[in-house]
Amino acid sequence: xxxxxxxxxxxxxxxxxxxxxxxxxxxxxxxxxxxxxxxxxxxxxxxxxxxxxxxxxxxxxxxxxxxxxxxxxxxxxxxxxxxxxxxxxxxxxxxxxxxxxxxxxxxxxxxxxxxxxxxxxxxxxxxxxxxxxxxxxxxxxxxxxxxxxxxxxxxxxxxxxxxxxxxxxxxxxxxxxxxxxxxxxxxxxxxxxxxxxxxxxxxxxxxxxxxxxxxxxxxxxxxxxxxxxxxxxxxxxxxxxxxxxxxxxxxxxxxxxxxxxxxxxxxxxxxxxxxxxxxxxxxxxxxxxxxxxxxxxxxxxxxxxxx
Amino acid sequence: xxxxxxxxxxxxxxxxxxxxxxxxxxxxxxxxxxxxxxxxxxxxxxxxxxxxxxxxxxxxxxxxxxxxxxxxxxxxxxxxxxxxxxxxxxxxxxxxxxxxxxxxxxxxxxxxxxxxxxxxxxxxxxxxxxxxxxxxxxxxxxxxxxxxxxxxxxxxxxxxxxxxxxxxxxxxxxxxxxxxxxxxxxxxxxxxxxxxxxxxxxxxxxxxxxxxxxxxxxxxxxxxxxxxxxxxxxxxxxxxxxxxxxxxxxxxxxxxxxxxxxxxxxxxxxxxxx
Numbered sequence: 194x195x196x197x198x199x200x201x202x203x204x205x206x207x208x209x210x211x212x213x214x215x216x217x218x219x220x221x222x223x224x225x226x227x228x229x230x231x232x233x234x235x236x237x238x239x240x241x242x243x244x245x246x247x248x249x250x251x252x253x254x255x256x257x258x259x260x261x262x263x264x265x266x267x268x269x270x271x272x273x274x275x276x277x278x279x280x281x282x283x284x285x286x287x288x289x290x291x292x293x294x295x296x297x298x299x300x301x302x303x304x305x306x307x308x309x310x311x312x313x314x315x316x317x318x319x320x321x322x323x324x325x326x327x328x329x330x331x332x333x334x335x336x337x338x339x340x341x342x343x344x345x346x347x348x349x350x351x352x353x354x355x356x357x358x359x360x361x362x363x364x365x366x367x368x369x370x371x372x373x374x375x376x377x378x379x380x381x382x383x384x385x386x387x388x389x390x391x392x393x394x395x396x397x398x399x400x401x402x403x404x405x406x407x408x409x410x411x412x413x414x415x416x417x418x419x420x421x422x423x424x425x426x427x428x429x430x431x432x433x434x435x436x437x438x439x440x441x442x443x444x445x446x447x448x449x450x451x452x453x454x455x456x457x458x459x460x461x462x463x464x465x466x467x468x469x470x471x472x473x474x475x476x477x478x479x480x481x482x483x484x485x486x487x488x489x490x491x492x493x494x495x496x497x498x499x500x
Numbered sequence: 501x502x503x504x505x506x507x508x509x510x511x512x513x514x515x516x517x518x519x520x521x522x523x524x525x526x527x528x529x530x531x532x533x534x535x536x537x538x539x540x541x542x543x544x545x546x547x548x549x550x551x552x553x554x555x556x557x558x559x560x561x562x563x564x565x566x567x568x569x570x571x572x573x574x575x576x577x578x579x580x581x582x583x584x585x586x587x588x589x590x591x592x593x594x595x596x597x598x599x600x601x602x603x604x605x606x607x608x609x610x611x612x613x614x615x616x617x618x619x620x621x622x623x624x625x626x627x628x629x630x631x632x633x634x635x636x637x638x639x640x641x642x643x644x645x646x647x648x649x650x651x652x653x654x655x656x657x658x659x660x661x662x663x664x665x666x667x668x669x670x671x672x673x674x675x676x677x678x679x680x681x682x683x684x685x686x687x688x689x690x691x692x693x694x695x696x697x698x699x700x701x702x703x704x705x706x707x708x709x710x711x712x713x714x715x716x717x718x719x720x721x722x723x724x725x726x727x728x729x730x731x732x733x734x735x736x737x738x739x740x741x742x743x744x745x746x747x748x749x750x751x752x753x754x755x756x757x758x759x760x761x762x763x764x765x766x767x768x769x770x771x772x773x774x
Contacts, residue, residue, distance in 0.1 A: 216679055217598040221606070224591035224650055232613065232647050235624035242624060301515045314516045317523040319764055323757030324527065327710040327725040328746040331732065332530050335739055341544045343529060349545070375526055383765045425769055432615040439710040443729050457619045457711075464623045465715060477620040484620075488612040 236481070243474035250468045263475035273476060275451055276459035283366075283455060284434045287373050292426070294374070295381025296419075300411075302382070303389040315386070318379035329372055330443030334359065337368040344368075362452030365445045369453050372440060377430065384422040391418045421495065428491045435484060456480055530750070534743035541739045556740035566745050569727035573749075575638055576713075576723060577706040580645035584702050587646070588653030589695060593683045595654065596661035597669070613651040618711045621647060626715050636720045644712050649702035652767060656701070659766075660694025661687050700760045701767040704753050724749045 243263055245256045267273045302315050337344045337358035345355040358364040392415055400414045438457040441447065447454035447462065454462070460480065464473030533541060535552035560566045594600075595607060625644055626635070634640045664687060672682050688695070710725040717726070728745045731738055757764065 214600075217594040217600045220590040220594035220598075220683070223587045224654060225606070227587050227646055228610075228613070228650060231625075231643050232616075232621065235621050235628060238628060239620065239624040242627065247627075297515075298519050301512065301519060304512055306509055307513050307516060310513060310516045310520075314519040314523070316758060316761055317520050319757050319761040320523055320527050320754055322764060322768070323704060323708075323750075323754050325708040325710075325725055325746075325749050325753065327708075327729055328530070328750050329526075331728060331742055331746055332526055334732070334737075335533060335743065336526065336529065341542050341546055343546045346545045372526075375522070379523060380765070380768060384769070387765060429614075429769060436615075436617040438617075438619060439708075439725070442710070442714075443732065457617055460619045460623070461711070461715075464619075464626075470623060470627060473623055477617075477623055480617055481620045484615050484617060485612070488608075488615040491615065492608050492611065 239474045239477055239481075242470055243478050245471050247471035247474070248469050256471075259471070263471045264479075266472055267475045267479065272451065272454070272459060273479075276454050276456045279366075279451070279453065280434050280437070280455045283370065283373075283437070284431055286366075286370050287377070287434075288427070288430055290374050291378045291381045291430070292423075294378045295426075296385050298378070298382035299385035299389055300407075302386050318382055321376045321379050324376065326376075326439035327443045329376055330440040333368055333372045333440070333444040337364075344371075359445060360449065362449055365449060365453050369441055369444055372444065373437075376440075377433070380430075381426055384426055385419055388419040388422040389415055424494050425491075428487055428494070432484060432487050432491075435480060435487075527750070527754075530743050531747050534740060534747045536740065538740065556744035559741055560744045560748065563741075565722070565730075566724070566727055566748070569722050569724045570748065572638070572721050573707055573724040576641045576645065576721075577703050579638065579642045580649050580706050581699050581702045583642065584646055584649035584653045585695060585699055588650050588698070589657050589688065589691075590683060592654050592657030593661055593687050595658045596687075610651045610654050613647060616647075618648075618709075622712055622715045625712075629716060635716060636718045638721055640716050641713060641721065641723070644716065645702075645706045645709065648705055652701050652705065653695075653698040656698035656763075656766065657691060657694050660691045664690050697760050697763050697767070700756050701763075704756055707749075707753050 242256075244258055244260060246254065246259045246262075247256045248254070298314075298318070302311055336342050339345065339355065339357045339360060342358070344358060348354070348356060356364055358368045397410070397414060400410050404410065435456055437455050438461065441453055441455055441458055442461070445453045447458040451459075456476075457480075460473050460476045463469055463476060467473075532550075534556055535554065536547070536550050537553045537555065540547050540550040595603065621644065625640070629635045629640045668686050668690075669682055672686055677685065708725065709723070710729065713721075713723040713726045714729070717723070722730075724745070728742065728749060731742045731745070760767070
């Protein structure tokens with residue numbers, strides 16, 4: 194970043210703050226050094242490992258450098274693409290539902306009337322968000338149990354027979370999707386709600402005098418205020434799907450077969466059940482690259498004013 | 501605004517009730533299952549009305565495993581939260597009040613930590629901790645959890661410190677208070693609400709964490725989510741015990757989360773929307 198010579202006003206501003214050049218450094222150093230040590234250093238170590246043969250079952254072979262062999266193996270191997278595919282399909286399944294339900298809930302909560310009930314419903318949305326992800330998965334095992342799960346009772350009321358949710362590939366995919374929709378729809382609803390509450394009251398009331406059609410108000414008055422939140426949700430939720438581990442691990446362990454093996458589950462399996470750390474590191478670095486792209490997008494679209 | 505007509509109002513009420521049921525049902529199902537006896541748990545179709553029993557809670561408290569896991573979780577979550585506050589608040593003060601080169605890059609670096617998948621760090625940290633003989637200790641978890649607790653503290657506190665008026669700082673400076681005194685005696689006390697919110701968030705996130713704990717600890721340290729997961733082996737699953745443990749894990753964080761419910765979205769988006 195090239196900086197022009199400070200103008201007189203900037204200089205005055207700096208003089209007003211009157212601190213030595215290194216003062217900020219002193220305040221920042223503890224946090225920055227810690228994050229370098231626990232975040233960046235291990236990442237670099239993973240990068241190095243990804244170019245080695247690093248198998249914990251065959252330690253006697255040592256950990257020789259193998260160049261890009263691990264990356265080649267990962268990219269040629271179907272399981273990596275399968276996991277990316279599962280994660281992608283998962284995102285494309287849950288996201289539209291979460292957005293639609295979230296918007297509906299936000300509109301219900303935004304609409305005047307029933308003040309107490311609205312407050313209760315709004316607060317209750319926090320419950321799914323706070324529930325320990327691992328416990329969500331355990332609960333999913335019970336809810337979707339073939340014999341005594343409550344999900345099959347609901348299915349029966351809706352008129353279709355008992356399903357073997359966790360025993361079949363599509364069933365277990367649906368089950369983790371449903372648990373995710375339960376847990377993260379409130380996130381979308383609350384972001385949409387905060388967007389709706391940014392619409393100036395006068396503007397919304399004036400629009401309501403013009404038209405009684407709620408869709409018209411949504412499209413022409415409220416939508417512009419919802420868009421920044423929408424961008425945030427799309428990027429953060431896609432990062433969350435790449436992070437998704439706890440709930441799937443406790444619910445299906447990626448199975449049956451690899452039907453629910455999302456990307457983090459695959460990396461964990463390669464590293465800690467096959468003990469092939471070299472290959473797992475290569476997978477992790479590829480995952481990291483995806484994440485960095487996402488976070489650049491996030492910053493680009495959402496923090497433009499600071500940058 | 502014009503009062504809506506009756507059918508519309510009823511529909512609205514019905515919708516709000518549906519939202520409430522949707523949000524709370526799985527939570528309710530977990531708690532109610534934890535009070536069912538063995539036969540009620542395995543009944544098909546599931547029983548909605550049953551005679552409650554506390555046998556599973558008695559079993560859980562009799563079994564050292566769960567109580568000591570909850571203790572371990574508490575130790576780890578409190579230590580990492582305390583460290584994150586000590587390390588993070590000065591950085592937040594610097595980001596809120598100083599101008600320096602590379603500030604926005606630093607800021608973005610803190611924020612990007614929100615996106616990084618824990619498995620990316622879990623692999624190398626496992627190998628490093630293994631070589632250093634630090635596996636299965638409180639310390640390794642406390643340090644690793646800083647990768648997500650520190651950014652959240654920095655973010656929320658920066659936001660909070662920015663809202664403290666400059667004039668206070670200038671007045672203190674005229675009185676000869678040094679830079680650290682200004683941070684310690686003006687920013688920390690006045691920014692306390694933000695500090696508290698960020699502490700609650702980092703506690704919740706650490707308490708809920710499974711992956712790092714699963715990979716980095718074995719016997720000496722076992723956090724509550726890991727203990728709950730460990731019941732899931734074998735053919736006959738102790739559902740009552742699992743649900744009682746789940747309830748014990750989730751209940752405290754839910755109460756905390758309700759305390760910060762107004763800030764929930766800020767915490768989860770790193771401030772992109774409020």
